[in-house]
Amino acid sequence: MWKAVASNALTLFIVVLLFAGGLLIWAKQKYAEPGPLETAICLRVEPGSTMVGVSRDLGDQEAVRHPLIFRLGARYAEKDDDLKAGSFLLPAHASMEEIVDLVTRVGRSTCGTDVNFRIGIASAELQVRTFDPATGRYEEVLAFDPGTGEVPAEYAGLMAEPDLRYRVTLAEGVTSWQVVDELKQADFLDGDIAAVPAEGSLAPDSYEVTPGEAREALLAEMAARQTALLDRLWETRAEGLPLASKEEALVLASIVEKETGVPGERRRVASVFVNRLERGIRLQTDPTVIYGLTMGKAPLGRGIRQSELARRTPYNTYQIDGLPPTPIANPGRASIEAVLNPETTEYLYFVADGTGGHAFARSLDEHNRNVARWRAIEAGRGGN
Structure with missing residues (x-):
């Protein structure tokens, strides 16, 4: 009798073990397979959120089919305590594994509203754009020159949105004086600028900044990038x-x-x-x-x-x-x-050719002919 009981218990244990193993394999497959999202969405993770709450939001938005597996997968990957606050772009058919990675690894918002302070050759422009997950593109909401003192009324409302991303972009060819003068108009930056950096020392590039960041610190980053770039390129010179x-x-x-x-x-x-x-x-x-x-x-x-x-x-x-x-x-x-x-x-010479480019010449005679053609183009435009 006891042998029969033991045999039945062992059989039951094996069945349970096989069932658990099969369940685990099934759960891992579900965790890694493409999700149900038909189009990309922005997922908002509030400060202080938990993986339980995020899994419920994902379930409500039909981004995951199995919130429990989402939570267990995050715990198994030891990422359930690494949740970041922000707005995150979830691509269409993102798997639960991919979503966990996005909301724990990135550390900054990947969709939402983008504020880009663009410093150009002739003027500056503050551009506010909102990411449209359906098209995968940023759509301009408003743009204005903060130096004019005319700030659109809707700007203040947009600045109250959560998870704004701020960026300062320098155009190629701006002068250091222009950069300093325009940065004074960036109301999301802080601090005075003691001196205008040396001409040529700032790298034209796009810089992600945080609200309240010191202007001097941003200039230091610009200078560091230009120095590093020049050092690298100098080594590859002809x-x-x-x-x-x-x-x-x-x-x-x-x-x-x-x-x-x-x-x-x-x-x-x-x-x-x-x-x-x-x-x-x-x-x-x-x-x-x-x-x-x-x-x-x-x-x-x-x-x-x-x-x-x-x-x-x-x-x-x-x-x-x-x-x-x-x-x-x-x-x-x-x-x-x-x-x-x-x-x-x-x-040895070049002159404008009327198309936005230049005509090049090896000799002065050839150059003079190019100059004559350019002057004729200018005269024709002036007569229109």
Whole structure:
């Protein structure tokens, strides 16, 4: 009799064990398989939330089929205590495993409202965008220049939304004075700026910031990125360049940055200046003259006068040999790369061609013909 009881108990234990094993395999499969979401959504995780509450929200939004498996999977992965507050983009058909990873690993919101303070060559713009999970794109809500003092009424309401992401973006070719002047208008930053950073020392890039971050700290990050970038690119420079230092490369890169906005011709423009430096020909570039007049504090707003071209200043490359003493703007990566690895050409001149780019020439005669064509284009536009 006891043998029969023991045999039956063992059989039952094996059945239970097999059932538990099968249940575990099934649960792991459900945890990793694509979820029921047909379109992406933004999941809001409030501060102080628990994985239990999040699993219920996910169930209510039909993002997961089995909230209990979601919680158990997070606990098994030892992530149930790593929940982050924020708004997170859940892609269509995200698995429970992927969702757990998103809400515990990212550490910052991946959807919601984005505030981007863009510092451009001529002006700044504060742009507010909201992420549309259905299209996967940010849609502009409003944009304005904070320097004008005219702030849209809806701006204050948008600033009250949770999980705003803040960003400061520098355009290529902005001057350090412009950056400092515009950052004073960024009301989500804090602190004074003791001095304008050296020209060329700030990296044009996009910087994620936190509300209340010190302006000085942001400038330090910009300078650190530019230094690191220049150090890396200097190591990849072509041989035989007429540039004695990284600092000279930065000066020339800033000139290229101000001379052309066409990505495909940066290396060709750089070759003109490199050829001139190698042959001892003055650079004769207008942007350096303009910088000598304004010191980067404002656009000139008019043409250069003949008297200004004839005046000898440290930045008048019609009057001085070689490079000016400092950069004339903050060049971006592409312009730095261009001067460190320019095209191999015999060009010594270039002039606008009427299409946004430039016509290049090897000789003065060829250049004069290009100039005549450009002047004819200008005259035709003036007559329209």
